[in-house]
Amino acid sequence: MTLEHGSLTRRSGEVLREGRAEVGARRELVRPRGGTPPRGRKPLRLNILGPLTVYQAHRPVDIGPLKQRCLLGLLALQPDRVVTRDEIIDVLWGVNPPRTCAGLVHSYVSRLRRGLQPGREGRARGSVITAVRDGYRMPVEAGQLDLLEFDELVHHAERAAEDAGAALELFDSALHRWRGPVLVDLGPRLRQHPAAIALSQRRLAALLTYTDLSIALGRHEPAVERLRPLVHDEPLHEGLHARLMLALAGCGRQAEALRLFTEIRARLAEELGVGPGAEIQEAHLRVLRGELPLPPVTVSRATPRDPGAPVPTQLPSDTPGLAGRDRYLAQLDAFLAGAENIGAGTVNAAAIVGAAGVGKTTLAVHWAHRASGRFPDGQLFVNLHGNAPVSASRVLARFLRALGVPADEVPAEADEAAALYRTLLASRKVLVLLDNAAHPAQIRPLLPGSPSCFVVITSRHRLGSLAASDGAHLLNLDVLSPVDSLRALARMLGPDRVRAEPKAAAELTRLCAHLPLALSAAAANLVNHPHHRIADYVLALHNGNRLAALEVDSDQHLSLRAAFDHSYGTLDLATQRLFRRLSLVHGGFSGETVAALIDGTSHDADHMLDRLAAQHLIRAAPAGSYTLDDLLRLYATERAQAEDP
Structure with a gap:
């Protein structure tokens, strides 16, 4: 919708009266900032858009200790949805819950029921918290929860968007529901819950639109x-x-x-x-x-699509408590913020590139969950399978079906399918995550043509041409710092186990080269053997085959060798041979060193080194030199022993 400056003060009488009637009706739902309940509404009132407050028959209710308050906040964040016991336990205690956690959750629910509905039997029909299989659900109505009122007012503001004044008043009323950050008085695990992050993003989106209207008017x-x-x-x-x-x-x-x-x-x-x-x-x-x-x-x-159209939500599960990636998350936030209000026809994309096992997919999925609230029309995801790539035609067919196109109406021709895909996304706000891409030619047919969408790509390749010709932002992901490696290990093993053996834990992160995949494999092996000391595992890594010791039985997803195999398999035979020979070179090496190693020219050596660097199998260093990381050196040694006897 374009607001012409000279016409901003003119009103369409019918639309304006409808919009202002909505404003008046919604404004009576709750008092905007005090958090007190409206008279004449449901006797139970919960406010989570700021500190948690609860009222029963217009009187504040003491919900009890922090854990109990967090449980209520978690249920209120996801009204009328099943919240599993596992999710509740994770939010309340994190990675180290007490043995009695299930019983404690049951006790908290019983106390909350008594506090919220005094005089009613806990399991009676109509209870404010109902037990369902594997969890609990809290059915509430708009007049009982400020979150629902905010979402409804934003929806009405978008419906009134053809009239700037009416839309502005509705957005203002919606934003008045906020008294501070969501559940600001509760613990960090709850505030970092995907539902809380998505809600904060909806607040941000509403504020951006409100501000644009305010400035224009x-x-x-x-x-x-x-x-x-x-x-x-x-x-x-x-x-x-x-x-x-x-x-x-x-x-x-x-x-x-x-x-x-x-x-x-x-x-x-x-x-x-x-x-x-x-x-x-x-x-x-x-x-x-x-x-x-x-x-x-x-x-x-925010919701221009046909109300009956499906909303795909294809993101894989998130990794809670992601360690050491705040800087990269902030960069992705900055890329998204910079993509707002740019011209039509511009591709909004960020490509996360880095070595095998560095955590590209984990970062991309975590950020996508954080940003999902900015994309109310859905999130599309596909694993492009790297060096065994999935064709763009197959991916387009999957995406079109997810967007509501019947299977028999999906075009067989790739160009026609891509055109239909771009058409469907032209008026929608959709986040697209293309994981493990092989090359730009595989990516380009999957890029929407609308600036309202945003694409995140992960790849082991550098994708420089995608940045140069398509305007994608490149984010080069590196291994974790030693401190962040310890934090990640503590998240996976539990802080007590790491605190009990700090030197052994630090040495374990060093032997894992601070690579997230290696750290995950090591943590999985230690979790599988809870009575083993970290020091014993470190000794096994020192004395034995380190790559073998970092394998996890029956879990190929955590296999370092498999991850390295994919990158190695993309190389031509001559470059593979050079990679194996680099296992014999200690310290840094240059094009001249490599030319002697392959008995070739400097040009040949530079070309091969560039191929290896493009696959992130070697690391570029200052003054035109390169290094080979420890785990990759061990892998190169293994390949040399197997292929160059």
Whole structure:
């Protein structure tokens, strides 16, 4: 929807009356910021958009100790959905629950029932928390939970989007439900739950649209008031900062707007090593030039699809407590923020590239779950299977069926299927995750043509041409730092086990080369033998075949050898031979060293080294030299023993 500046103050009478009637009706649901219950509504009232508050017949209810409050918050985050006992235990205790955790959960539920519905039998029909197979469910209505009211008001705001004034009032009423970050008074595990993250992203999306409308209508002061708390909570979000700069300038506070630009530019450089993106640079120029009011702005509707169309949710399960990847997650957030409000026809994509086992898929899936709330029309996922690639035609057929195209109407021709795929995504906000891609030619037919979509790609290849010709952002993923490796190990083994043997744990991470896949395999073997000491396992890695000791019985997913085999298998025979011979070279090596090793020219050596670096089988070092990581050296030695007897 385009808002022309000269027509912003004109109203369509019928739409405006409908929109304002919705505003008035919704505004009576709850008081916007106090968290107290509305009179004349359901006697039970829960508020989670900020600190957890509960009211019964207009009186506050004491929910009890922290664990009990967290359990109620978890159920309220997912109203009318089954929350499994395993999920509850993970949120309440993490990786080291007590033996009595199942009984404690049952006790917490019983106490919550008594507190929320005094005088009612716990298992009576109509209980606010109902037991179902493997878990619990909390059925609530919009008048009982601020989360449902927020979502409903945003939906009505989007329906009224053809009238800017009505939409603005509805978005304002929706944002008034928020009293702070979701469940801010409860534990970090609950605040990092995928449902909490998705809810926070919906708040952010609503605020961005509200701010665009406010600035376009010349209502700069309310925009500043709404933006400040979120800018504090999202210090690297360029879209928020750009809008706050424009709103401040609209209030006549240009100096403050320019200081804000200076601050985020320094923060981006210090924390991410990047400069400001196009959106915030454009805002900076507008402030400098005094170009206010703004030209027409485009307000995207979050749910433009046919209401009856399916919403695919294909993301694999998330990895809770991901360690050592905050910087990369922030970079992905920055890529997404910079992709907002850019021109049609631009491909919004980020490619995570790195060595086998470095955790590309884990990072991509974790970030995709965090960002899923920004893509209400769904999330598509496919494993492209690397060096045994799945054809684009097969993937397009899968995606089209997921988007609601009957199987007999999926075009047989790849070009026709790609065209239909882009058409279906043109008016939708969909996140596409292409995992384990082999080459850009496999990826390009799967890129939407709409800037409302975002694509995340993982690959062992460098994908430089995708960045150069298609504008994809490249994110080079490295191994974990020693500190983060210990954190990851503690998450998998339990902190007590790591604290009991700190030196052995640190040595284990070193022997795993700080590679996430190796750490996961080591942790799996130790979990399978809970009475074995870490020191004993470290000794076995030192004295025996380290790659064999890092294998996990009957779990090929955690196999280092299989991961390395995939990368090695993409090489031509001459480059494979060079890789095997590099196991004999200790320390760094250059093109000249390799030329002597292969009895060839420097040009031949540089070409082969580039092939190995492209597969992340060797690591580029300063001054044109390269190194071979420990685990890959062991793998190269094994291949040499098997193929060069």
